[in-house]
Amino acid sequence: MKVLVTGANGQLGMSLRRIASFLFTDVEELDITDLAAVRNMVAREQVDCIVNCAAYTNVDAAEDNPALAELLNARAVENLAVAMKEVDGLLVHISTDYVFGAEVLNTPIPETQHPAPLAVYGRTKWQGEEAILRSGVRHIILRTAWLYSEYGKNFVKTMLRLTAEKPSLKVVCDQVGTPTYAGDLAAAILRILENPREGIYHYTNEGVCSWFDFAKAIASLAGNDACDIQPCRSHEFPSNVHRPAYSVLDKSLVKATFGLQIPYWLDSLRLCVAQLKDQ
Numbered sequence: 001m002k003v004l005v006t007g008a009n010g011q012l013g014m015s016l017r018r019i020a021s022f023l024f025t026d027v028e029e030l031d032i033t034d035l036a037a038v039r040n041m042v043a044r045e046q047v048d049c050i051v052n053c054a055a056y057t058n059v060d061a062a063e064d065n066p067a068l069a070e071l072l073n074a075r076a077v078e079n080l081a082v083a084m085k086e087v088d089g090l091l092v093h094i095s096t097d098y099v100f101g102a103e104v105l106n107t108p109i110p111e112t113q114h115p116a117p118l119a120v121y122g123r124t125k126w127q128g129e130e131a132i133l134r135s136g137v138r139h140i141i142l143r144t145a146w147l148y149s150e151y152g153k154n155f156v157k158t159m160l161r162l163t164a165e166k167p168s169l170k171v172v173c174d175q176v177g178t179p180t181y182a183g184d185l186a187a188a189i190l191r192i193l194e195n196p197r198e199g200i201y202h203y204t205n206e207g208v209c210s211w212f213d214f215a216k217a218i219a220s221l222a223g224n225d226a227c228d229i230q231p232c233r234s235h236e237f238p239s240n241v242h243r244p245a246y247s248v249l250d251k252s253l254v255k256a257t258f259g260l261q262i263p264y265w266l267d268s269l270r271l272c273v274a275q276l277k278d279q
């Protein structure tokens with residue numbers, strides 16, 4: 001199977017590069033908002049599977065740029081779906097826990113839960129999912145959450161810096177989810193591609209925490225013990241975005257279907273912090 005990975009310079013794209021020898025493209029080599037360019041690439045390279053890691057992922061900025069978020073998270077995804085459908089290929093697309101949030105939930109969310117996003121990012125990602133389903137392309141949609149890695153900007157890297165620099169810090173404790181190491185998600189994608197079975201699946205690391213717990217764990221693993229981290233509520237941080245209070249995903253289906261063993265979030269965080277401290 002000839003696999004093309006889009007968004008190759010992003011967190012997940014870079015994590016896949018580390019473990020797989022697929023064809024990798026970023027926006028310079030393939031702008032996925034350009035259907036003709038996607039079709040050309042698919043034909044020229046005889047691609048029969050696209051793993052789409054490209055997205056508009058800045059949740060705050062999406063509120064001010066809804067058209068751009070929709071272009072990348074929905075219309076470009078439709079381009080990939082159309083191009084793969086034309087060659088009877090497989091589209092593996094990454095989506096998000098932020099397709100949920102408007103309904104207040106308190107148990108892990110199964111794939112059967114109807115999406116109800118709170119903000120532009122989640123809404124446009126859901127539109128992308130809908131475009132895939134409408135197209136009739138063979139597909140695997142993987143919803144993940146709270147992604148971090150050694151690459152790009154993410155919460156772990158920000159907290160490593162802030163807890164080293166600042167004497168104190170407030171972090172929200174009323175948003176609960178599961179941090180997910182992009183290296184684990186990349187390994188799961190390789191496993192899924194060995195025997196792909198179509199559908200929508202939820203994949204995060206195991207376990208549950210708040211952003212406050214996540215920050216405490218990062219500081220502790222890094223030895224940044226001098227920083228006093230205190231819990232606070234979301235309304236204490238002025239923001240134009242509402243985020244889900246509880247977006248823990250139920251991973252039973254992905255584990256049963258692909259025989260995956262998913263690492264506990266703290267174990268993966270330990271590995272990633274160690275890698276980042278070595279750099």
Ligand SMILES: NC(=O)c1ccc[n+]([C@@H]2O[C@H](COP(=O)([O-])OP(=O)(O)OC[C@H]3O[C@@H](n4cnc5c(N)ncnc54)[C@H](OP(=O)(O)O)[C@@H]3O)[C@@H](O)[C@H]2O)c1
Nearest residue numbers: 007009010011012027031032054055057094096144146147
């Ligand atoms: N990050 C999270 O916390 C999180 C949580 C849940 C789900 N997800 C989903 O997981 C997936 C991977 O996320 P990530 O954190 O790895 O994303 P990321 O680091 O933001 O990477 C996205 C990549 O897409 C590229 N891109 C932008 N416009 C493009 C275009 N027109 N054509 C081709 N590529 C383009 C970006 O390139 P430039 O950098 O050059 O713009 C960037 O390299 C996304 O689908 C995201 O929605 C992420």
